[in-house]
Amino acid sequence: MAEIAQKNMETMTVELESMFCTKLYTHEEIRRITKKRTDFEYKIHGLNKTLQDFREYIVYEQTLLKDIRLRRDKFRVGEKKDAIEHRIIKRIRELYEMAIQYYPNDFLLFIQFFKFCKRVNYVNTTNNIVTKMIQKHPNEEKVWYVAANWYAYDCNDLDTAREIILKGLSIHKDFKLLYKEGIQMELIFAVGKQEQKSDSMKHESSEETEEELQKKRKLGLDKIKVYLKHAIEHVDNCEFYIEILEMFDKYKFTEEVQQLIIKHLLNKYWSNELVWHKLAVRETKGLHYQTNPTFEYNGQSTKGRLKAAINKYEEGVEKVPSDKKEKMWSFYLDFLLELQHDILGVAHEFKLNMLRKVFEQASNEEFMSENYYIRWLEYATNDEEGLKIAEKGTTAIPRSVFLWKARLQYLIMTENDEEILNTFKKGIEKLKEKALPLWNALIRYHLLKFKNDEIEIVYKKGIREPPEVSESLKCQYLEWLATTKDFRAVREAYYSMANEKPYSKKLHITMSKLEMMELGINVKTLEKVYQLAVEQFGHEDVDVWINYCQFCQDFLKTDLKQHFQRIYEDAIRKLHVSLQDEFINRFNSYTDINCSCLSLPFPSSY
Structure with missing residues (x-):
């Protein structure tokens, strides 16, 4: 076996020399190609060869072939193609043939070889491989489709293609793709010109008399009827017959066949x-x-x-x-x-x-999805009609946020406070945790009406809702209080909400921003916000500790080192062990002070 491998390498000498002489490859690159091929040759001729060895060798040669073509374009080298590319193509063909000889049961290998031969225009070899595929793999449906397609459109041999389709359908009686191929083939034949396939198998209708064309159409339609009769007996698939029907839409002379398909569709489907x-x-x-x-x-x-x-x-x-x-x-x-x-x-x-x-x-029949109610609203001629559509929509789809919001907005246009409130209550009851847009809509309505008392009532109710609603409303409530009342009311509301579960990190962030917007910043009350944040979230969130560090950096200029040391110790004690590394890295980066300079204890994991 080693002798065969060595002999094969010797046959590559001219090819490799040509690759070097044309300056497509350097001496070092030729050496690497030689070594790679030698390794492959010894593998495929060894006792322990596998199909994968052949596949890898073929892929290597195909990749090399592409690279040579790219280099030819780049360096503008056109000579010695016979000595290089043609030899590589021939080698790939021989590798496929050898692999098929050893592994004839691998259907994918046949298909890959078929595609390769077709691509490089090895017509005779392609014919042979198609014949072998049919012999070795008749139980593979795709074989018959590939074979029929080859003979019809590449060899312009319609008779052989028909024989293959009929034989394939005798084995695979419900193979939809083969029926479609047969029908498509006969349709092309009957039409008298190629419309969807390659340039082969063309029939110029201008060269045919009307009588000849009519004969072809009749012959083609007769064969199509045979395929359809066979399909109706063996294929139970509505979509298949609809696809076949669509193939005939633009051909008036197929009206009889269309009628046949429609009758079958209406009878069975x-x-x-x-x-x-x-x-x-x-x-x-x-x-x-x-x-x-x-x-x-x-x-x-x-x-x-x-x-x-x-x-x-x-x-x-x-x-x-x-x-x-x-x-x-x-x-x-x-x-x-x-x-x-x-x-x-x-x-x-x-x-x-x-x-x-x-x-x-x-x-009315309750068969309409949310999307269609939304589209229906686009065609409403006035607010009254829009309200009716939205009411129908919320009745049919009570969990639709969009439709409840639309319904409430249409009602807001009427300024009927009682109806607005009733609809709002119905909406939040249905939407529950998804009801935030309704709360916001009602608050905006009261804002426009300058009803501060009503707004506060809404906020106080809203902060008792599920977290998906209340978290946002808590922050909005603080901001609203800051613009309408004394800041003591803001702090009072903050401490009340901040100490109620579920805790809200966003609430602390909002309050810290509001504290810093005051003309005279109260550092002590501001620090309490950061302390409360680390108390509630310090075990699971690194950000709250870094935010606390930033506060110290900005406002506690004296004894800054001591403040950082205290924050570090508290963080290491409270944070989950999985978050300690992240904290230490960010702490060092933010404070620009190495932990060792603070004489800080490192976690036990260090």
């Missing part, structure tokens, strides 16, 4: 909301299918097509079961919402009235 949505969308394109015998269709006008689409949506919301109605209404509403922005030959008033009507219907 009539309760699926996607079916009715698809049928409605088709109506807007003039692709009518009569499902309601009482509906008079007029597809000559845009408005007539729109009415036909609306009729399909209305049939859908009536026929689909309850567990699918919300989605059906969503399709209907999305369609009408999008329609508002379309420039169509339909009166804006008609489209808008339809949207409002359907919003009302969906709401």
Whole structure:
């Protein structure tokens, strides 16, 4: 085995010399390439070789190939491609062939080799690998798809592609992708020109007589019917048939096949909301299918097509079961919402009235999500209508913050204090910990009305609410007191709230800012704020200790070293051991005094 590895290395001599002579690689780089290849050669020819060894060797050669191309562009070197790139490509092919010989059961290896050969245009080798894939891995669904695709679009061999698809479907009867490929292939053939695939397999319709084109279409449609008949027997998937139907939308000559698919959808999947949505969308394109015998269709006008689409949506919301109605209404509403922005030959008033009507219907049936109530509010013509919509929304979705806030704001416009308060109480009862926007809205209303007594009552009630509400209101309350009352009232409220659980770090921060805004700063009362913060949060929060240090730095100029020493000792005693390192680092960085200079005891972990 070593002899084979050595012999293979000798065959690379010309290639390596060419890489050096063209100055693509230096002598040292050539040496590293040689060593790497030697290691790979000994691995793949050794007794303990693995598939991974082959994969790594192939990846290395492919990476080298890309690097050579980049260097050619960079150094503008164009010669000796036969001696370099072509030899590397050939080596990669041989490595794949050798790996497949040893590991024929690895399907992924076949696919990777197939893609490589296709990329470097090894047509004969690609044909061989496709044949081997079918022989070795017939139970892999993807084999049949890859093979059919290769013969149809790369080899321009439609007959072989058809045989492969039919054989593949005889084994994998429910393989949706293969059905789609077969139908797509026949559609392209029937259309007479390539629209979605590569340049191969083109048929210029201009070179065909109308009679020839009609024959091709009939032949293609006949084969499509065979695929559909087979699929209907074995594939139970609504989305699959909708996707197939969409392939035919723009081809009028496929109308018979479209009718066949729609009949199957309505027979088997009539309760699926996607079916009715698809049928409605088709109506807007003039692709009518009569499902309601009482509906008079007029597809000559845009408005007539729109009415036909609306009729399909209305049939859908009536026929689909309850567990699918919300989605059906969503399709209907999305369609009408999008329609508002379309420039169509339909009166804006008609489209808008339809949207409002359907919003009302969906709401009455209780199949409308929060998002649609929000969109409905955008189309309210006045505050009274907006209030009614918001009321419906909060009844249907009582935990919607947006809808309760909208309802309260509409009521605030009426200045009906009793109704505002009643709605506020209902809202906070439903929203609970999410009710902060309602508290803020009510406070703003009283601020605008200059009702200070009412504002204080609201604040005092709000600070008793859950922490998600009360923490913010406590801080706001202090700030409001600072602007409306004597500062003693601020301190009194602060100490009262600060000593009640749950404690609030934000409250201490707010109070410290307010204390520093006073004309004559009271250092003692300010220090009490920082002391209370470290007392309540000093076991779990490094920030409160550093904030205390900053206070000392700014206001306690005398005996600063002693203050820092005291803070350090208290922090080390109170902080959880997991936070002590962070504190020491920040303490040293902030105070610019090393702990050792303070003769401070280090934690036991040091």
